[in-house]
Amino acid sequence: xxxxxxxxxxxxxxxxxxxxxxxxxxVVEKSGVLNLGIEGMMLMGAAxxxxxxxxxxxxxxxxxxxxxxxxxASLLFGVLALTFLTNQYAAGLALAIFGSGVSAFxxxxxxxxxxxALHGVNIAILSGLPVxxxxxxxxxxxxxxxxxxxxxxxxxxYRTKAGLILRTVGESPQTSHAIGYPVIRIRYMAVxxxxxxxxxxxxxxxxxxxxxxxxxxxxxxxxxxxxxxVFATWRPLRVLLGAWLFGGMTILQLQGQALGLQxxxxxxxxxxxxATIVVLVLISRNRQMLALHFPASLAKPFRPAG
Amino acid sequence: MHPRLELRNxxxxxxxxxxxDDVSLSIQPGEIHAVLGENGAGKSTLxxxxxxxxxxxxxxxxCDGNLILAHNPAMSxxxxxxxxxxxxxxxxxxxxxxxxxxxxxxxxNLPSLAEKIRELSLRYGMPIDPHRQVHxxxxxxxxxxxxVRCLLQAPKLLILDEPTSVLTPQAVVKLFDTxxxxxxxxxxxxxxxxxxxxxxxxxxxxxxxxxxxxxxxxRPKETxxxxxxxxxxxxxxxxxxxxxxxxxxxxxxxxxxxSAKARDHFGVDLKDVSFNVHGGEIVGLAGVSGNGQAExxxxxxxxxxxxxxxxxxxxxxxxxxxxxxxxRKLGLAFVPEERLGRGAVPSHTLWENAVLTAHRFGTxxxxxxxxxxxxxxxxxxxxxxxxxxNGPAATAQSxxxxxxxxxxxxxxxxxxxxxxxxxxxxxGVDVGASAFIRQTIVDLSRAGTAVFVVSEELDELFEICDxxxxxxxxxxxxxxxxxxxxxxxxxxxxxxxxxxxxQTGSSSVALQx
Ligand SMILES: Nc1ncnc2c1ncn2[C@@H]1O[C@H](COP(=O)(O)OP(=O)(O)OP(=O)(O)O)[C@@H](O)[C@H]1O
Ligand SMILES: [Mg+2]
Numbered sequence: 001x002x003x004x005x006x007x008x009x010x011x012x013x014x015x016x017x018x019x020x021x022x023x024x025x026x027v028v029e030k031s032g033v034l035n036l037g038i039e040g041m042m043l044m045g046a047a048x049x050x051x052x053x054x055x056x057x058x059x060x061x062x063x064x065x066x067x068x069x070x071x072x073a074s075l076l077f078g079v080l081a082l083t084f085l086t087n088q089y090a091a092g093l094a095l096a097i098f099g100s101g102v103s104a105f106x107x108x109x110x111x112x113x114x115x116x117a118l119h120g121v122n123i124a125i126l127s128g129l130p131v132x133x134x135x136x137x138x139x140x141x142x143x144x145x146x147x148x149x150x151x152x153x154x155x156x157x158y159r160t161k162a163g164l165i166l167r168t169v170g171e172s173p174q175t176s177h178a179i180g181y182p183v184i185r186i187r188y189m190a191v192x193x194x195x196x197x198x199x200x201x202x203x204x205x206x207x208x209x210x211x212x213x214x215x216x217x218x219x220x221x222x223x224x225x226x227x228x229x230v231f232a233t234w235r236p237l238r239v240l241l242g243a244w245l246f247g248g249m250t251i252l253q254l255q256g257q258a259l260g261l262q263x264x265x266x267x268x269x270x271x272x273x274x275a276t277i278v279v280l281v282l283i284s285r286n287r288q289m290l291a292l293h294f295p296a297s298l299a300k301p302f303r304p305a306g
Numbered sequence: 307m308h309p310r311l312e313l314r315n316x317x318x319x320x321x322x323x324x325x326x327d328d329v330s331l332s333i334q335p336g337e338i339h340a341v342l343g344e345n346g347a348g349k350s351t352l353x354x355x356x357x358x359x360x361x362x363x364x365x366x367x368x369c370d371g372n373l374i375l376a377h378n379p380a381m382s383x384x385x386x387x388x389x390x391x392x393x394x395x396x397x398x399x400x401x402x403x404x405x406x407x408x409x410x411x412x413x414x415n416l417p418s419l420a421e422k423i424r425e426l427s428l429r430y431g432m433p434i435d436p437h438r439q440v441h442x443x444x445x446x447x448x449x450x451x452x453x454v455r456c457l458l459q460a461p462k463l464l465i466l467d468e469p470t471s472v473l474t475p476q477a478v479v480k481l482f483d484t485x486x487x488x489x490x491x492x493x494x495x496x497x498x499x500x501x502x503x504x505x506x507x508x509x510x511x512x513x514x515x516x517x518x519x520x521x522x523x524x525r526p527k528e529t530x531x532x533x534x535x536x537x538x539x540x541x542x543x544x545x546x547x548x549x550x551x552x553x554x555x556x557x558x559x560x561x562x563x564x565s566a567k568a569r570d571h572f573g574v575d576l577k578d579v580s581f582n583v584h585g586g587e588i589v590g591l592a593g594v595s596g597n598g599q600a601e602x603x604x605x606x607x608x609x610x611x612x613x614x615x616x617x618x619x620x621x622x623x624x625x626x627x628x629x630x631x632x633x634r635k636l637g638l639a640f641v642p643e644e645r646l647g648r649g650a651v652p653s654h655t656l657w658e659n660a661v662l663t664a665h666r667f668g669t670x671x672x673x674x675x676x677x678x679x680x681x682x683x684x685x686x687x688x689x690x691x692x693x694x695x696n697g698p699a700a701t702a703q704s705x706x707x708x709x710x711x712x713x714x715x716x717x718x719x720x721x722x723x724x725x726x727x728x729x730x731x732x733x734g735v736d737v738g739a740s741a742f743i744r745q746t747i748v749d750l751s752r753a754g755t756a757v758f759v760v761s762e763e764l765d766e767l768f769e770i771c772d773x774x775x776x777x778x779x780x781x782x783x784x785x786x787x788x789x790x791x792x793x794x795x796x797x798x799x800x801x802x803x804x805x806x807x808x809q810t811g812s813s814s815v816a817l818q819x
Binding site: 160161164165167168171172175177178179180181292293296305 | 383407
C-alpha cells in the first residue's frame with residue numbers, strides 16, 4: 001500500500017509541471033499560433049521563482065514572479081511572431097535558446113543549496129483521513145491549481161463565447177477578421193496566457209518538485225509538453241492523461257533504478273519520453289478526429305487584409 | 307430625411323487594378339438597390355468597404371447622415387449593417403449555431419439561439435439544422451446559414467453579395483418575400499446578383515459598375531434585361547450555338563447499380579444509381595441540393611472510393627475504387643462546387659494552382675515543376691477565358707468570385723479531358739462569361755468529350771444538355787431527352803413526384819377506391 005501511495009502521489013506531482021505547460025500551449029495553439037519556446041519560458045519561470053525565494057520573498061510571490069517571467073518571455077515571441085510576422089518556428093526556437101541562456105545567466109549566483117520546498121496542504125479533516133488523506137489531500141497547492149486549470153480551460157474552450165472565438169480564430173483568422181474580431185489582440189492574449197502557464201510550470205520545478213537550482217533543470221519537459229499537445233490532438237483531457245502517463249513512467253523508472261534493475265540507467269531515464277510518445281502516437285491516428293480538432297491556421301502568419 | 311447609406315467618391319486600388327474608382331451612390335431607407343457589373347467590376351470590394359472589412363483609399367461613407375470613420379465589421383453590426391459575403395464567412399470546424407452565435411449580439415445561450423434559428427429558418431423557407439457542423443454542409447446549405455445569420459439581427463442595412471447563387475428556386479421566392487417585407491419595415495437592402503431576372507423582380511434602383519467606375523443607374527423594373535446586360539458588359543452578348551449531339555457508340559462513363567451509404571447521418575444514401583454518358587453528349591443532373599448530389603460527385607471524382615470497382619467505369623475501365631489521380635489518368639477532369647478550398651488553394655498563385663491538375667501537361671517534368679510552362683499554361687487560360695487577374699502570379703484569393711470560377715473551369719477544360727465532371731459551372735459568373743463558358747462546354751462535347759453537369763439552375767441545364775437526369779433522395783430518374791421534356795416534368799421529379807402518380811399520399815387519398 002505504501003509503495004502504491006508513493007507511486008501514485010509521485011505520478012501526480014511529476015505530471016504537474018507538464019499539465020501547466022501543455023495546457024498553456026494548447027490554448028496558444030488553439031488560437032493558431034505555434035510557440036516552440038516553452039522550454040525557454042519554463043526556465044525563465046524556474047530561475048525567477050527560485051531567485052525570489054532566496055531573496056526572501058514569500059512562496060506565493062515567488063510563484064507569481066515565475067509565472068510573470070514566463071509571460072514576459074512570451075511577449076517577446078508575440079512581438080516577433082504577431083506584430084512583425086516573423087516565422088513562428090524560428091521565433092519559438094529563438095525563445096527556447098534565449099530563455100535557457102538568460103536563466104543560466106540569472107542563476108550563476110544561486111549556488112547549489114536546496115531551498116525549503118513548497119509545503120503540502122493540510123485540510124482540516126480530509127488530510128487526516130486514513131488511506132485517502134495521504135493519497136489525495138496532502139499535495140502542495142499547485143497540484144490542485146493544475147487540476148483546477150484543466151477544468152477551467154476545458155470549460156473556457158468549449159462552453160464560453162470567448163473560447164469559441166479563440167478556437168475559430170485558430171481555424172480561420174481571415175474569417176474572424178471578416179466578421180469583426182481583433183485577431184492579433186486575441187492571439188496576443190493567448191500567447192501571454194501560454195507564457196504565464198509555462199512560467200508556472202517552471203516555478204513548480206524549482207520551488208516544489210526539485211527545490212534547487214540546476215542549469216537547464218527543465219531537462220526537455222518543455223519539448224515533451226509541446227509533443228503532448230500535438231499527440232493529444234489538441235484536446236485538454238488527453239493532455240491531462242498524457243501528462244499523467246509521463247509522470248507515471250518517470251516514477252516507475254525511478255523505482256526501477258532504485259531496485260537496481262539490470263538495465264542501463266540512461267535507457268530507463270529515456271523510458272517516460274519514449275512511452276508517452278508511443279502511446280500518444282497510437283491514439284492520435286484517427287485522421288478524422290485530428291482534422292476536427294486541429295487549428296487549421298496553426299503557425300501561419302496573419303496580416304489583416306484591406 | 308438623410309439617406310440610409312451614402313457613399314461619396316470611394317476609391318480603392320489593389321496591386322495592378324483599380325477596384326473602385328470614385329464611386330458615389332446613395333440608398334434611402336426601405337430601398338432595395340442593386341449593384342450590377344461584370345466579374346471583377348468591383349462590386350464585392352465596394353461592399354467590403356461599406357461593411358468595414360476593407361478600407362477605401364479615399365472617399366467617405368455616411369450612414370443616416372453620420373460620417374463613418376475607420377470602422378470595422380463589428381462596428382458596422384453595432385450600427386445595424388449586416389452582410390452576406392460572396393465567399394462565405396463561416397467556420398468549418400464548429401456548428402451552425404456556434405457560427406451564428408459569433409456574430410449575434412444576444413447573450414451566449416446556444417440552446418435558445420438554436421431554437422430561434424430552427425424556427426426562423428423554417429419561416430423563411432431555408433430550413434437548417436443548427437447543430438450540424440459547417441464542414442458537412444453543401445454550399446447551398448451554407449448560403450442559407452449566411453442569410454439566416456443576417457436576418458436574425460433585424461438589420462437596418464442589409465448587404466447581400468450574390469446570395470442566391472446556389473439557392474433553390476423555391477428558396478429564392480421565399481427569400482424575396484422576406485426581403486420585401488424587411489424593406490417595407492424600413493430596412494435598406496443592397497443586392498448583388500448576375501441573375502438579371504431576379505434584379506428586375508426585386509430591386510427598385512440599380513447602380514452599374516464597370517472597371518470600378520459607375521457607368522450608369524437604372525430602374526430595373528422599367529428596363530429590359532437586355533438593356534441592363536448591355537450597360538454591364540458594354541458590348542453585345544455572345545449567342546449560343548448548340549449543334550445536335552453525335553454520341554459515341556460506347557459510353558465513356560458508365561454507372562451501374564451504384565449504392566452507397568451516406569458518410570454521416572445527415573447525408574443521403576445513394577440507391578441503385580445507373581446511367582451512362584457517351585462521348586459527344588452533355589448529360590445534366592437536376593435536383594434540389596442535398597438530395598445526394600454531393601455523394602454522387604464525391605464517388606465519381608474519386609474523393610470517396612467505393613468497394614465495388616465496376617460500379618463506375620470510365621472508358622470501360624472499372625474505376626470506382628481508384629484514387630482521384632488514377633481517374634484523372636483515365637481522362638477525367640473535375641470542377642468541384644466549392645471554388646476556394648477544393649477547387650483552388652486560396653493563398654497560392656494561379657500558376658501553382660494550374661500545376662495541381664495539369665501536371666501531366668508538361669508543367670511537371672521528372673518531378674520538378676517547370677515554372678515557365680506552368681506560367682504559360684496559366685496565361686493561356688487567363689487569355690482564353692478572359693479572366694481578370696494580375697497575371698499568372700496573382701494569388702487565387704485575390705481574384706473576384708466569378709473570375710476564379712472562370713479560371714477553374716478553364717483549367718479543367720484546357721486539359722482536353724475525355725470525361726468532364728462539372729458542378730455548378732457558371733456559379734457567380736456574369737452573363738457574358740456564362741454564355742462563353744456554356745458555349746465552351748458545348749464545343750468541348752461536340753469535339754468528343756463526355757460531359758456530366760450538376761446544376762441547380764434548370765435554365766442552364768435546358769440550354770446545354772442533351773439528356774437530363776433528376777436526383778431525388780438518392781435515387782436518379784431514367785434519362786429524359788431534353789427535346790421531349792419540359793421544366794414542369796423535371797420540377798415534379800425534383801420534388802419526388804412523378805407525373806400522374808402522386809406518391810405523397812395525402813392529396814391522392816380522395817381518388818383511391
Ligand atoms: N485582396 C485583393 N488583392 C488583390 N486584388 C484584389 C483583391 N480583392 C479584389 N481584387 C481585385 O479587384 C477587382 C474587383 O474585385 P471584386 O471582387 O470587387 O469584383 P466583383 O465585381 O465582386 O466580381 P464578381 O462578380 O466576379 O464577384 C478584381 O480585379 C480583383 O482581382
Ligand atoms: Mg464579387
